[in-house]
Amino acid sequence: MPDAAIELVDVNKWYGTFHVLKDINLTISSGEKVVICGPSGSGKSTVVRCINKLEKHQKGTIRIDGVELTDDANSVATIRSEVGMVFQQFNLFPHLTVLENLTLGPIKARGLSRKEAEEKARHYLERVHIPDQAEKRPLQLSGGQQQRVAIARSLCMEPRVLLFDEPTSALDPEMISEVLDVMVELAQEGMTMVVVTHEMGFARKVADNMVFMDAGEIVEQGKPEHFFTNPRSERCQKFLSQILQH
Amino acid sequence: MKKAFLFLPLFLLAAGCSSSQTWGWYVINPTTESGWTNIKFLISGMGATIQISLIAAVLSIVIGLLVALPGLAESRGWRLVNRIYVEFVRSIPLLPMLFWVFYGLPIVFQSMGMNIPIDPFWGAIITLAISDSAFTAEIYRAGIQSIAKGQSEAAQTIGLNYFQTMRYVILPQAIRRILPPLANQFIYVVKMSAFASVIGMQELTRRANELVVTEYRPLEIYTLLVFEYLVLVLIISAGVRWLERRMGADERG
Numbered sequence: 001m002p003d004a005a006i007e008l009v010d011v012n013k014w015y016g017t018f019h020v021l022k023d024i025n026l027t028i029s030s031g032e033k034v035v036i037c038g039p040s041g042s043g044k045s046t047v048v049r050c051i052n053k054l055e056k057h058q059k060g061t062i063r064i065d066g067v068e069l070t071d072d073a074n075s076v077a078t079i080r081s082e083v084g085m086v087f088q089q090f091n092l093f094p095h096l097t098v099l100e101n102l103t104l105g106p107i108k109a110r111g112l113s114r115k116e117a118e119e120k121a122r123h124y125l126e127r128v129h130i131p132d133q134a135e136k137r138p139l140q141l142s143g144g145q146q147q148r149v150a151i152a153r154s155l156c157m158e159p160r161v162l163l164f165d166e167p168t169s170a171l172d173p174e175m176i177s178e179v180l181d182v183m184v185e186l187a188q189e190g191m192t193m194v195v196v197t198h199e200m201g202f203a204r205k206v207a208d209n210m211v212f213m214d215a216g217e218i219v220e221q222g223k224p225e226h227f228f229t230n231p232r233s234e235r236c237q238k239f240l241s242q243i244l245q246h
Numbered sequence: 247m248k249k250a251f252l253f254l255p256l257f258l259l260a261a262g263c264s265s266s267q268t269w270g271w272y273v274i275n276p277t278t279e280s281g282w283t284n285i286k287f288l289i290s291g292m293g294a295t296i297q298i299s300l301i302a303a304v305l306s307i308v309i310g311l312l313v314a315l316p317g318l319a320e321s322r323g324w325r326l327v328n329r330i331y332v333e334f335v336r337s338i339p340l341l342p343m344l345f346w347v348f349y350g351l352p353i354v355f356q357s358m359g360m361n362i363p364i365d366p367f368w369g370a371i372i373t374l375a376i377s378d379s380a381f382t383a384e385i386y387r388a389g390i391q392s393i394a395k396g397q398s399e400a401a402q403t404i405g406l407n408y409f410q411t412m413r414y415v416i417l418p419q420a421i422r423r424i425l426p427p428l429a430n431q432f433i434y435v436v437k438m439s440a441f442a443s444v445i446g447m448q449e450l451t452r453r454a455n456e457l458v459v460t461e462y463r464p465l466e467i468y469t470l471l472v473f474e475y476l477v478l479v480l481i482i483s484a485g486v487r488w489l490e491r492r493m494g495a496d497e498r499g
Contacts, residue, residue, distance in 0.1 A: 054399050080405045091400035095418050104414060105404030150400075157404050 004063070005030040005161055005192050006051060011060035013046060020046050021057065022216045028209075030160070033193045035203040035224075038213035039239060044196045047213070048163045051194065052085050065160070081109075084154030088166040090146045092138035098125070098149050099134040102156045110157070117156070124152040128182050144175030148182055155186075162186070164195040198243055204228060212236045273463040274470055284457060288470060291453035295478070298367065298449060299436040302374035306435065307428065309375060310382025315412075317387045328383070335380035340441055344373045348445045370442035378435050382428060389424035390416055422493055429486035433479050440475075450474050 006028040013021040020043050028034050036044045049055040051062060053069060053076055062069040067078050093101050102121035106112040112120070125131045128148035130141075138146050147167060154162055164183070168176045180202045187193055187206040197203065203210060203224060210227035212220045212235075220227070220236045231237045274288070275281035317328030348369035355362040364372070393416050401411040443452035454471040458464045 052403060054402065077405075080403065083403075085400075085403040087396060087400065089394075089396050091394075091396035093397065093400070093415055093419075105406065108410050108414060109405030109407075153400075153404060 004028065005032070005065060006194070007061075007063040008047070008051070009061045009063075011047075011050065011057045011062060013043075013050065013055065013057045013059075020216050021050070024060070024218055026211065026218065026221075028161070028192065028194060031190050031192055032208045033187050033206045034195070034209045034211060035207040036194065036196045036211045036213060037198060037200070037203070037239070037243075038219075041215075042213040043216040044211075044213045045165050048085075048165050048194060048196055051161075052083050052163055053079050054085075081157070082160045083163060084157055084159035084161070085163045086147070086150050086154055086165065086167050088169050090138070090143075090150045090170070092146055092150055092153070094138055097135055097137060098130075098141070101138065101149060102153050105153070105157050120156055121152070124155045125149075127155070127185075128152045129178075142175060143171045144178045147171065147175075147179045151179075151182055151186075161192040161194065164193065164197065166196050166198075168197065168199055200228070200240075200244060212239065214239070269466065270463050271466055273457075273461050273466050284461070284467075285470075287457060288450070288453050288467065289474070291448060291450040292474065292478075294367070294442075294447060294449040295436070295439050298370050298374065298439045298442055298447070299432070302371045302378065302439070303432045303435045305371065305375035306378035306382050306431070309379035311386050313379060313383035314386035314390065317383065318390055328387075332380045332383055335376060338377065340373065340377050340438055341444070343377055344369065344441055344445060347373045347376075366442060366445045366447035369445055370439065370447050373441075374435055374438060377438070378431055381431055381434075385424055385427045385431065386420075389420040389427075392423055393419050422490075425486070425490060425493070429482065432486075433482055436478055436482065437475060 004027050006026075008024050008026040011021055011024040012019070024043075024047060026034075026047070036047065038044050046055060050057045051064070051069075056071075064079055064082060067075060069075055069079060092098075093104070096104065099118060099121055102124065103112075103114065103117035106117040106120060107114060122131065122134065125134055128151055130145055130148055130152075133141060133145060133149070138149060141149065151162075151167075167183070168179050171179065176199070180199060183193070183195070183202065184206055193206075195202075195207075207224045209221060210224050211218055212227070212231070212233075214235050220231060220233050227236075228240065231240060272278065272281060274285050276285055313328060313331050316324035317332070319325055348364055348366070351369075351372075352362065352364050397415055397419065398411050401415040406414065439449060440451040442449055443455060446452070450471060454467050458467050461467065
């Protein structure tokens with residue numbers, strides 16, 4: 001597939017002797033939205049973290065826009081400039097204001113002027129629906145607001161791909177939808193997204209491709225209409241019945 | 247019971263003052279001309295003590311950070327460099343290290359064809375800075391490690407390199423946890439600077455020793471010396487508390 005934004009070929013990873021990722025093959029095209037689900041410990045977060053080079057894979061190839069991910073500093077810099085990441089725990093910088101959280105990357109890594117960076121930051125704060133919180137510190141905001149700031153922080157780097165590692169798992173239930181709404185809007189605007197989540201309503205709405213992982217393997221993947229109504233593997237059926245029964 | 251022990255030194259002091267046979271405060275009596283001259287002589291060592299301690303502490307803060315960073319690296323080789331430095335340096339008692347630097351280091355320089363004399367001032371500073379840096383390095387390491395890993399990961403994902411991550415994300419957060427133990431270390435440096443007297447540095451302790459030799463009034467002179475250090479340390483403590491309050495306010499605002 002020539003327009004593949006991200007390509008994982010036979011990716012393997014071990015923590016010591018523990019085999020966390022087993023022959024992962026996954027292609028994500030530009031503009032595609034992939035949702036990865038699976039029981040905890042299945043390796044789904046590790047896949048996302050490998051794509052961003054927060055973790056090293058030991059075997060196989062990861063290519064981003066045709067550039068192979070290696071240890072070489074240039075390749076890492078390329079990845080970091082094209083791939084944004086949203087964490088479960090937000091990981092905002094508590095000693096900086098919201099605005100400073102958003103402008104730090106553009107100013108220091110991209111060399112934008114303060115004025116340009118702040119304009120951009122305000123633009124993206126508007127997009128995640130919290131334009132009036134710019135001067136506050138992250139800890140003065142609710143969890144949902146913090147996660148939306150984190151999304152805006154990633155967007156300020158104008159990535160081609162955005163990775164989400166369980167973005168709503170640390171949120172109180174009433175704040176989940178405000179974050180998911182922002183993610184749905186991003187999806188509709190054509191952002192390439194890889195989302196690790198248990199929010200199946202969100203998955204049904206935006207996913208082009210569903211990936212189910214268990215014990216370090218991709219057990220099943222396919223279009224959501226097939227995936228939810230007619231999963232082939234038993235493990236996937238069991239998982240879906242467990243999380244969808246409520 | 248504990249309180250009784252607190253009063254013991256005061257009692258001794260009072261008893262001492264009342265009997266002219268054991269105490270001879272005349273030696274540092276500011277109302278007499280010779281007493282005032284002696285006091286001025288003793289206090290004139292203050293400048294050197296402050297200079298040595300301050301320069302050594304600043305150097306130790308810089309060296310400590312440079313030593314701490316490899317200790318936080320992923321690579322085992324870098325961590326080993328940190329471990330060797332810390333374990334080696336902190337195992338050397340200050341006095342032998344002072345002798346080695348003051349008497350030995352110039353010979354090392356000479357053998358390398360360099361003629362770098364080491365005077366008592368810089369000998370003391372180098373020794374104090376190196377000796378203290380092993381401890382400041384450990385303080386930095388603990389402080390930096392106490393900042394959640396997610397912070398540096400987030401910094402990496404917005405394109406910051408290692409030094410930018412340290413400078414803008416990790417250290418500003420770690421510094422509040424690092425500052426109190428670092429201040430403790432500064433107090434330690436001030437006190438250890440007294441060792442510089444043995445290589446002839448004209449600081450507080452040296453002045454006191456010299457006056458004791460001519461006046462032979464060790465009790466009174468060394469008592470004053472103790473209070474000189476006490477005043478220095480109290481000033482530092484007040485300064486650190488002020489700094490902490492200011493940073494705390496900054497964090498909340």
